[in-house]
Amino acid sequence: MDEISPSSLKTILHSKRANIYYLEYCRLLVNGGRVEYVTDAGKKRLYWNVPIANTTTLLLGPGTSITQAAVRELAKAGVMIGFCAGGGTPLFAGTSGVADFYWLSPQSEYRPTEYVQGWMSFWFDDVRRLQAAKAFQVMRYDKIAMTWRAPGLQKVGFRPDRDALDGLLRESKRAVQAMPDTQSLLTEEARITKALFRMAASAVSYGNFIRSRDGDASDPANRFLDHGNYLAYGLGATALWVLGIPHGFAVLHGKTRRGGLVFDVADLVKDALIMPQAFISAMRGDDETAFRNACTDTLIKNQALDFMIDAVKAISSEFKVTIQNP
Structure with missing residues (x-):
């Protein structure tokens, strides 16, 4: 499969993207050029596609892991990644009830100035x-x-x-x-x-x-x-x-x-x-x-x-x- 360029992944404006995903008890990886998450069902492993070009934010809950290749592809698409506990609440929340932010921002030198x-x-x-x-x-x-x-x-x-x-x-x-x-x-x-x-x-x-x-x-x-x-x-x-x-x-x-x-x-x-x-x-x-x-x-x-x-x-x-x- 031909590699998808970062420019083609960003054709959908962030403000027009449809999805915020919350995932738990799975592994995110790149499979066949696509970012997918893998879950176990008995002896089977089930693969599900993440439509990264139409995603704004990805919340990773308990029991998740992510590969370096998946982070690279998500960054290309400009997806914000956040690590959180069950239910979407970040793991490292302050005692005052205000969260310390642990967002992984995509690296890009070409955002507007x-x-x-x-x-x-x-x-x-x-x-x-x-x-x-x-x-x-x-x-x-x-x-x-x-x-x-x-x-x-x-x-x-x-x-x-x-x-x-x-x-x-x-x-x-x-x-x-x-x-x-x-x-x-x-x-x-x-x-x-x-x-x-x-x-x-x-x-x-x-x-x-x-x-x-x-x-x-x-x-x-x-x-x-x-x-x-x-x-x-x-x-x-x-x-x-x-x-x-x-x-x-x-x-x-x-x-x-x-x-x-x-x-x-x-x-x-x-x-x-x-x-x-x-x-x-x-x-x-x-x-x-x-x-x-x-x-x-x-x-x-x-x-x-x-x-x-x-x-x-x-x-x-x-x-x-x-x-x-x-």
């Missing part, structure tokens, strides 16, 4: 960086307002109080614009997130809900929130890789925090898309696989990766500092 140059031109300016963080929050609120009202969510039993939702988002938008620094903005983010949790729980008649940051296995909504958030992190990491912006240059989650920008970008869709699905699946009695499938369908239907990429491009362009030559 326009967006990282725009990003870096404003990032060292505290005022502009705060303005960018506020812009992210406004985009996040607009996404929540649009998706939480969607007829599809109404049909599956997610019915938030629209007046309360509109009032909450309107009030927080005003508060965000008045915030003098990043710490104040983080405080407001925590406040509205708690309010959204209460509203989402009420929207499905879930009862009392307390967000647990230590992986509370007894509460399905908490488990699903952790699980779904890591899918959003994978998309956020992919969006930044596509645009060539390093993960450490956060605008809200701390200048010194590794991977902070991934959190900023993932927040654009976490509350809007993951949170409703977590409560819907918890009420429905879904298992981890059913929830993960529902999440990936939701992310694809709502063009989450497109939205992330466009948001980062807009921020990079809007706050770019033009340096005048003397």
